[in-house]
Amino acid sequence: MxxxxxxxxxxxxxxxxxxxxxxxxxxxxxxxxxxxxxxxxxxxxxxxxxxxxxxxxxxxxxxxxxxxxxxxxxxxxxxxxxxxxxxxxxxxxxxxxxxxxxxxxxxxxxxxxxxxxxxxxxxxxxHDVSLVWHLADRVAVMYLGEIVESGPTEEVYERPRHPYTEALLSAAPSPAAGRGPRRQRIVLTGELPSPTDPPSGCRFRTRRPRVRDLCAETVPAPPPGTPLHGAACHFPLEEASAA
The missing domain is CATH 3.40.50.300 (P-loop containing nucleotide triphosphate hydrolases)
Known part of the structure; x- marks a missing residue:
């Protein structure tokens, strides 16, 4: 900006x-x-x-x-x-x-x-994932008023690192914008927290299937700025799958 x-x-x-x-x-x-x-x-x-x-x-x-x-x-x-x-x-x-x-x-x-x-x-x-894919060079994904993932559009769409981004992309027409990878539909469970009274630690922890103690104790660091790709998550998807 x-x-x-x-x-x-x-x-x-x-x-x-x-x-x-x-x-x-x-x-x-x-x-x-x-x-x-x-x-x-x-x-x-x-x-x-x-x-x-x-x-x-x-x-x-x-x-x-x-x-x-x-x-x-x-x-x-x-x-x-x-x-x-x-x-x-x-x-x-x-x-x-x-x-x-x-x-x-x-x-x-x-x-x-x-x-x-x-x-x-x-x-x-x-809110239209396909339009963002078509127009944007970089994308930032927000959850409860905070950016949880940001990075170059191609990288975010092809290799999401935050579980909310992954669920969001899975809800879009497949493949998103006709070019992205096909994804299995992910249905989030749990009640959406109030933005005025968010959960402690990670705001997304109440809707993530696998949560650890650190998720409730510490707020994750915000994603890095341009030109890097990262997520505000203690256990990003790529690292979680590798572990």
Whole structure:
């Protein structure tokens, strides 16, 4: 991630970062947002100028009212609005959650094209394992609000080291994204703990089949940062299988 603590404060952060939220109606709630995003895509300050990739590939006509937009049009409005400040990083919260699969594919392809054309980086938040496989260079898996595994996407998908990651991948269509290894379905047992009152030690220990005393006594170290692959687990899967 970019460290903007010494490069201008909030004003710089607003230019470097943009949000692409799940709620497609939030960006189309007022006509003025649509007009600004579509009529003046390059007017806002930023290091890039121009038409912001034709305002996210020519969204709806600015004469339309927000309630008249289709799901795909709202998605493109949202993307165009996120691009107006010329950000370096866009945080995407379930950006392709539309029920129509054709709309999902269009939005995903548009995000990939914009990434290549504008040099963007995405923080892509999703529950769809196949989409993450398709888009991400690195992946971080979260459980109860904490990252339990991170690493290059190919390594995490092919050789998961945390048991939660393994169970998560086993629930995805097999093989995930058409390229991953086939896996036997793993069904987690036990009650999901409360994030506000997690178990002692490892948060996942109440749902892991094989637990040792250390799991309840000590919080595992967080996974290493880029470019390494690791897991917040006292007994990662590869080491556990070797033992």
């Amino acid at each position: 970019l460290d903007t603590s010494e490069t201008g404060g909030p004003a710089v952060r607003r230019r470097w970062f943009a949000l692409l939220l799940r709620d497609r109606f939030a960006c189309a709630a007022a006509v003025v947002l649509v007009l600004v995003a579509l009529r003046h895509p390059g007017a806002a300050p930023g290091r890039r100028s121009g038409d912001r990739s034709e305002s996210a590939r020519s969204g709806p006509s600015s004469l339309q009212s927000p309630h008249e937009f289709s799901g795909g049009q709202r998605q493109r409005i949202k993307i165009a609005w996120a691009l107006t400040l010329g950000p370096e990083v866009i945080v995407c919260d379930e950006p392709v959650s539309a029920p129509d699969l054709s709309v999902q594919a269009q939005v995903l392809n548009l995000l990939c094209d914009l990434r290549d054309e504008l040099g963007l980086s995405y923080v892509f938040i999703s």
